[in-house]
Amino acid sequence: GAVVSQHPSRVICKSGTSVKIECRSLDFQATTMFWYRQFPKQSLMLMATSNEGSKATYEQGVEKDKFLINHASLTLSTLTVTSAHPEDSSFYICSARRGSNQPQHFGDGTRLSIL
């Protein structure tokens, strides 16, 4: 159990485009979802914490107007990179957990390439 699906797995698009990434918990209800960003050969950096039905909490230095997060249901959170530019190219990974004192389960990530 505890499967997290992320879609799409890879996106290539032109500069200025907005891109939406979905994160779904397939077999459990996720009260909290996390969004991470990973640059090549580097570690994961937490971007924001998303709780169902409330506004996401962004980490310092992450632009909330640039990275829009919606957690409208207990099984789906979306990350929209607005007006993407080449510097936004990265590997984005989501995770989800059932509730407090539960471990995080990770999706397989989305590789975003902005031309």
Add this chain to the structure above:
Amino acid sequence: AQSVTQLGSHVSVSEGALVLLRCNYSSSVPPYLFWYVQYPNQGLQLLLKYTSAATLVKGINGFEAEFKKSETSFHLTKPSAHMSDAAEYFCAAAKGQGAQKLVFGQGTRLTINP
């Protein structure tokens, strides 16, 4: 602030040899500690976790880690490396078993030589 340090960005061992990946944490209160593995273009898979129940933790795929408070360490080991162990390994820390916020180390790339 809590931090996690992984010594060695790249470790290379021969197939069948001992694997040792180092992790040290910096915290006034021992956090909950985790080891994750990441294969290319994939998310993270939990190998094992320390939650204060036992200092020696056994995980999947033959990996284990020992929590040493005196050394603020949580090194990952496997007695005999297999080719399929080649991957990126991340140590992470959090306050609270539920990993409210995970802080990751820099990662260690493990290469297995035939």
